[in-house]
Each structure stands twice: as structure tokens, then as C-alpha cells.
Amino acid sequence: MSWQRMAAIMGVVYGIVAILPLFVGDIRFIMQILIICLIWAVVASCWDVIMGFAGIFSFGQVAFFVIGAYTSGIFAVSWQVPAVLAILMAGLFTAGMGVLVGLPCLKLAGPYVALVTFGVHMTLMPLLRGDIGIALGSGGSVGILTIPPITLFGYAFSSANIIPTFYLTLALAVTCSVVILVVINSYWGTAFLALKDSEEFAVSLGISAFKYKLMVFALTSFLTGVVGAYYGHYIGMLSTRMLELDLFVTLMVMLVVGGIGKFPGAILGAFITVTVNELLAPLGSYRAVTMGALVVILVLLLPNGVMGFWLRRSKAGATST
Amino acid sequence: MLKLNHVTKKFGELVAVNDLSFAVEAGQVFGIAGPNGAGKSTVYNLITGFYPFEGEIAFEGRNIAGRQPHEISKLGIARTFQIPQTFPSLTVEQSVGVGNRFGARGRFDPAYVESILAFMELTPVRHEPTGQLSLLDKKRLMMGAALATRPKILMLDEPMAGSNSNEIRSLMESIRRINAEMGITIIIIEHFMKVLTELTSTLLIIETGTKVCMGDPETVVNDPEVIECYLGESYG
Ligand SMILES: Nc1ncnc2c1ncn2[C@@H]1O[C@H](COP(=O)(O)OP(=O)(O)O)[C@@H](O)[C@H]1O
Ligand SMILES: [Mg+2]
Numbered sequence: 152m153s154w155q156r157m158a159a160i161m162g163v164v165y166g167i168v169a170i171l172p173l174f175v176g177d178i179r180f181i182m183q184i185l186i187i188c189l190i191w192a193v194v195a196s197c198w199d200v201i202m203g204f205a206g207i208f209s210f211g212q213v214a215f216f217v218i219g220a221y222t223s224g225i226f227a228v229s230w231q232v233p234a235v236l237a238i239l240m241a242g243l244f245t246a247g248m249g250v251l252v253g254l255p256c257l258k259l260a261g262p263y264v265a266l267v268t269f270g271v272h273m274t275l276m277p278l279l280r281g282d283i284g285i286a287l288g289s290g291g292s293v294g295i296l297t298i299p300p301i302t303l304f305g306y307a308f309s310s311a312n313i314i315p316t317f318y319l320t321l322a323l324a325v326t327c328s329v330v331i332l333v334v335i336n337s338y339w340g341t342a343f344l345a346l347k348d349s350e351e352f353a354v355s356l357g358i359s360a361f362k363y364k365l366m367v368f369a370l371t372s373f374l375t376g377v378v379g380a381y382y383g384h385y386i387g388m389l390s391t392r393m394l395e396l397d398l399f400v401t402l403m404v405m406l407v408v409g410g411i412g413k414f415p416g417a418i419l420g421a422f423i424t425v426t427v428n429e430l431l432a433p434l435g436s437y438r439a440v441t442m443g444a445l446v447v448i449l450v451l452l453l454p455n456g457v458m459g460f461w462l463r464r465s466k467a468g469a470t471s472t
Numbered sequence: 473m474l475k476l477n478h479v480t481k482k483f484g485e486l487v488a489v490n491d492l493s494f495a496v497e498a499g500q501v502f503g504i505a506g507p508n509g510a511g512k513s514t515v516y517n518l519i520t521g522f523y524p525f526e527g528e529i530a531f532e533g534r535n536i537a538g539r540q541p542h543e544i545s546k547l548g549i550a551r552t553f554q555i556p557q558t559f560p561s562l563t564v565e566q567s568v569g570v571g572n573r574f575g576a577r578g579r580f581d582p583a584y585v586e587s588i589l590a591f592m593e594l595t596p597v598r599h600e601p602t603g604q605l606s607l608l609d610k611k612r613l614m615m616g617a618a619l620a621t622r623p624k625i626l627m628l629d630e631p632m633a634g635s636n637s638n639e640i641r642s643l644m645e646s647i648r649r650i651n652a653e654m655g656i657t658i659i660i661i662e663h664f665m666k667v668l669t670e671l672t673s674t675l676l677i678i679e680t681g682t683k684v685c686m687g688d689p690e691t692v693v694n695d696p697e698v699i700e701c702y703l704g705e706s707y708g
Contacts, residue, residue: 338573338580344561345570352557355520356617357545357575412561 152413152462154336161332161415164422165325172314182313184429186385189324192421193378195405196331196414197371203412204335205367206347208261211252211268212375213399214275219245219376220383220393221279224295227384229288234301238380245376246369253368257361276394294390301384309387316385323381327374328418334370335414343367397439401428404446410456419457473498473657474519474549474625479527481514481681488514489525490681496625496674501651501658503672503689505665507702511681512661513554516627520544520551532624545575550623554630554661556610560603564594567602568616575621585620592616592646608639612646619650625657626650632664640667647671665693677702 168185175181198212223241226232232240252271256264279289289295300309301319308316334340342363345353354360383389401424409420427445431438453460474496481489488511496502504512518525521541529536531547539547550571559567568588573580589595592612597605602613611631618626628647632640644667651658662668668675668689675689677698684702685695692698 341562341566341570342574345559345567348559348561349557351522351541352553352559352614352617353570354541355545355551355553356571357542357573357621358570359540359542361540 154332157332157336157415161325161328161418164415164418165321165328168422169318169321172317176314179313182317183310184425186313186317186320188422188425189320190378190382190385191402191405191425192418193324193327194375195402195409195417195421196328197375198402198406199409199411199414199417200331200335200343201367201371202406203414204340204347205343205364206261207256207364207367208265209252209256209268209368209371210265210399211249211271211372212402213394214268214272215245215249215372215375216379216382217275217279217389217391217393218248218372219379220389221289221295222376223380224298224383224389225288227299228295228297234299234384235303238301238377238384241380242373242377245379246373249368249372249376250365252372253365256368257364272394272399276391279391279394290389292391294388294392295383296388298383298387298389300387301381308385310385320381320385323378327378328415330370330374331414339363339366404442406456407446407450408456410453410458410460413456413458413462416456416458423457473532474659475528475530476515476519477528477530479515479518479525479529481511481518481523481525488681489518491527492678492681492683494676494683494686496657496659498624498657499651499655500674501647501660501672503668503675504659504661504678505663505668505675505702506678506684509680510678512678513629514681515678516551516629516659516661519627520549542574545621545623546577548577548622548624549627550575550618550621550625551627552611552614552618552629552631554633556607557614558602558605558610560601562602563599564602564605564609564613564616565589565598567613568592568594568620571617571620572622575623577622584622588616588620591649592619593642607634608642611635611643615646615650619654619656623656625659627659627661629661630663631660632662632667640664644671669693
């Protein structure tokens with residue numbers, strides 16, 4: 152897909168989202184869902200960059216989100232660091248963790264990369280709930296309950312000011328998406344794709360596998376950490392509940408629905424998945440089962456997600472006219 | 473230009489390359505032949521930094537042992553692979569661009585990429601994704617991407633395998649021109665003796681990782697030991 156097309160799709164999606172408050176701005180509950188959609192859109196897009204573009208089967212995406220959220224929360228609560236600064240520091244810290252996790256993955260084949268990165272996810276809950284976490288300020292099994300909202304020029308962006316907070320989240324999501332768009336269409340993106348397709352051919356042509364793989368880890372964990380940190384300040388509290396499987400699975404569903412390696416499909420996937428999930432809420436305990444069944448059907452019908460389906464349709468349309 | 477000095481490579485018990493020494497002079501077309509499993513491709517993998525080994529490999533007087541493949545590429549050593557490699561996510565033009573962007577000593581030069589596409593007759597398929605190319609075009613693409621790194625030496629691993637006689641003639645002509653017009657030194661692993669005798673000025677025969685014989689191709693193909701171990705009684 153050309154970068155112009157990616158940018159156009161992104162522009163349309165975010166453009167529509169930007170005018171939604173005109174219609175639903177006074178329905179708090181919908182505004183909250185939109186904010187959450189924007190946050191997951193970035194996290195799913197980052198996962199797509201590392202998995203879909205770079206071909207690295209990292210399952211540490213939620214872990215990086217939680218690391219970012221907790222780091223910023225601890226900085227803000229235990230050290231009284233201003234939220235904006237804490238978020239940036241959390242992003243950098245998460246990027247460092249991403250590189251550390253990436254190092255052992257460099258020489259490993261796909262399934263082992265998945266194991267190592269998911270291992271990080273698994274160790275995070277006992278770590279945050281245990282003595283080490285408590286010493287660091289994680290709040291143990293209770294979590295962190297009093298994270299201050301982001302304050303810019305004396306104005307607090309909290310759920311009490313839902314519309315301004317929505318636009319701040321939108322600005323963050325657009326910024327992250329533009330970064331992703333630029334990176335995957337630069338020669339970095341070419342290097343990621345080349346290494347995914349044939350590592351030996353790529354390195355024989357001068358691409359450093361070491362450099363570009365670590366760069367993917369650093370970039371995606373930085374953005375994920377920043378968004379995780381932002382999430383913590385928006386919600387105001389954190390617990391290890393996020394590390395339970397349902398969030399991980401929901402994120403994976405977003406990616407599959409959008410289409411793996413089909414950026415900006417992941418953004419669409421996030422909006423579709425969250426919306427469907429909310430629409431299924433009346434089903435109560437049958438919601439998860441129904442969602443699962445819908446995913447199975449979707450994967451069978453649209454193996455490349457909505458983005459792949461749409462691209463194929465528009466291609467067929469172009470050749471038949 | 474390129475010199476191997478007592479190079480040995482073991483894969484566990486298996487000795488794939490056994491105390492091998494030879495030298496390639498600048499400007500020549502150097503041939504390597506030998507039965508399957510003789511260690512020919514492994515020699516390429518050692519030169520291009522894919523595996524550690526014992527012994528010494530010198531390029532332009534510098535020992536290059538221990539360098540990473542992408543560093544070797546930047547020194548001016550390019551190669552193709554026996555099993556055609558492509559980047560299915562990229563177009564032909566982008567793939568050739570990869571060589572120029574990452575491998576070349578110097579800046580990315582679209583005009584140079586353009587000239588390589590034309591030289592390898594890839595211009596008509598430049599916007600195709602590389603996964604769907606014909607075998608011949610895949611080979612041209614591998615050579616083109618390698619050439620885009622502006623190498624001093626190009627190492628080809630069985631470039632003729634699976635090609636018909638017209639394709640072989642076309643590939644041979646390309647190789648001759650790469651050597652003569654671009655001034656690039658060439659090493660070629662090949663099974664077709666006719667290709668080797670026509671193209672090369674020195675021919676090395678290896679078997680089970682060991683040098684059997686080396687010299688000018690006419691002499692080598694008439695060597696009794698070579699006939700016995702590789703060419704068989706029927707040759708000639
Ligand atoms: N990565 C590897 N691991 C183990 N054995 C290998 C590896 N690469 C090559 N070999 C073995 O080394 C020997 C030489 O292989 P190769 O260099 O591919 O032969 P040729 O190219 O002459 O046909 C073969 O026995 C092959 O099985
Ligand atoms: Mg071989």
C-alpha cells in the first residue's frame with residue numbers, strides 16, 4: 152500500500168472520530184469508549200509494526216503497555232514528577248526494556264521469540280504484586296489508586312473534562328500514528344520488511360539485522376509505553392488486572408480484524424473490536440463466547456482482516472473497469 | 473584480491489570445508505565446481521560472514537574473519553544464493569534499491585538503481601512484487617540487488633541451475649558484461665562445465681571440502697583425478 156493511501160485512510164478515520172463529539176459529545180459513556188478506542192488503536196498499530204512489518208513474533212505488547220503505565224504512575228505518585236514529564240520518562244524506560252527484551256530475541260526463531268516475550272508478560276504480575284513491586288511503589292495487589300491527571304498550563308485533562316481530554320487523546324493517537332506511518336514508509340520500514348522476508352538476503356545486501364531489529368523493539372515499546380503511561384493518568388488508577396488474558400486477547404483480535412501487516416488496518420480493528428464488544432454487552436456472560444465465534448468466522452472469511460478485504464475489493468474494482 | 477588461507481569449517485562432526493586455500497585475482501572470473509555437498513556454498517557463507525571458521529580470509533589484504541554479513545557487504549563483497557531469495561513484500565525496484573541503500577559505499581543513487589534495472593532487463597517488471605517473478609527474473613533480481621551494492625567482487629552460487637539453454641546464454645552474457653564492462657571480479661559456482669570453460673580463467677575443483685585441483689579450466693577438466701571424482705568417465 153502506498154503511503155499516500157495509508158495517510159488517506161488514517162485521515163478519514165481520525166477525521167470522522169474528530170467530529171463525533173458534535174453528535175455524541177454529551178454522552179459521557181460513548182466519549183469514554185472513544186478515548187479507549189484511540190488508545191488501543193495505537194497499541195495495536197505498534198504490535199502490527201513489530202509483528203506484521205518486522206515479522207518478529209513479540210507477545211510483549213501488553214507487558215510494555217503496563218510497564219509504561221506503572222513507570223509513569225510510580226514517578227508521578229512516589230516522586231511527584233509532573234505527569235507530562237513522567238509520561239516521557241516512562242516511554243524512554245519502556246523503550247530501554249524493549250531493547251533488553253529484544254536482545255535475546257535476535258537469534259531466536261519465531262515461536263521462541265513469542266515464548267520469551269510472553270514470559271516477560273507472565274513475570275510482570277507477580278513482580279508488581281510482590282515485595283519488589285511494592286518497594287518500587289506499585290501498590291502490590293491493590294495497585295496505584297491516585298495517579299494525578301495530565302496538567303497542561305494549569306488545565307487538568309481528566310475524565311471530568313471529557314471533551315478536551317478526548318481531543319488530547321486524539322492528538323496523541325494521531326501523532327503516534329503519523330510516526331508509525333513515516334517510519335514504515337522510510338528506509339527503516341524497507342529494512343524491516345526485507346529482514347522479515349529473507350534475513351540472509353537482507354544482511355548480504357548490507358542491512359544490519361541487529362540494528363534494525365532492536366530499533367523496532369525500541370520504537371514500538373517507546374510508543375506503547377507512552378500510551379500506557381497516558382492511559383494511567385487518564386484513568387487515574389492502575390492494577391495488575393490489565394495483565395490478565397482478556398486484554399491481551401482483545402488486542403490480538405483488533406490486529407486480526409484490522410489485518411496483520413496492513414497498517415492502518417489495526418486502527419480500524421481497534422474501533423471495530425471495541426464497538427462490537429460494547430454492542431454485545433447485553434448478552435452478559437455470553438458476550439465472550441459470541442465474540443470468540445465472531446472472530447473465528449471473521450478469520451475464515453477475511454483472512455487478511457478488513458484492510459486486506461478492502462484492498463482486494465478496490466484492486467478488483469480497478470482492474471474490471 | 474580475495475585470499476583463503478587454511479580455512480576449515482566443521483558442522484559438529486562433519487567437516488564441510490577442510491584446510492582450503494586459494495586466491496582470486498582482481499578482474500578475473502574464477503570458477504568453483506565439485507559434487508553436491510562438496511562445501512562450495514559453505515565457502516561462500518564463510519567469506520560473507522554467515523558462520524565462524526578456523527583459518528584466515530583476507531580481502532584486499534585485510535583479514536575479514538569475524539565480520540558480520542552486512543559489514544562484509546559494505547567492504548564490496550556481494551553474493552547470490554543457490555536457492556533464489558526474494559523480498560515478497562517489496563517490488564523489484566525496491567529490492568534492487570535495498571542493495572544500493574544499505575550495501576553501497578556511498579549515497580543512495582536512484583539513477584544507479586535505474587541503470588541496474590535496465591542492465592538486468594528488469595525494467596518491465598520493476599513494479600511487480602518479487603514473490604511472483606519467474607525463476608529467471610528472480611535470479612536477475614538477486615544479481616541486480618547484489619550489483620546495486622557496487623561490489624568489487626560478485627559471488628554467484630549456481631546461477632544457471634534450472635535454466636534452459638536460451639536463459640543460460642542470456643545469463644552468461646550478463647556475467648561476461650558485469651566482469652568486462654563494470655570491472656567486477658567474479659566467482660561462480662556452477663555445474664555446467666561448458667559455462668565454466670567458456671567464462672572462467674581459473675577453475676577450482678573441490679570434493680568433501682578439500683581442493684582436488686586448480687588451474688586453467690582446459691587443464692583442469694582433463695585432469696585424471698577430476699574426471700574420476702567429479703566429471704565421471706563419460707565426460708568428453
Ligand atoms: N548450516 C549447516 N549446518 C550443518 N551442516 C551444513 C550446513 N550447511 C552446510 N552443511 C553441510 O555441509 C556440507 C557442504 O554443503 P554445501 O556447502 O551446501 O555443499 P555444496 O554447495 O557444495 O553442494 C553438506 O554435507 C551440508 O549438509
Ligand atoms: Mg551449494
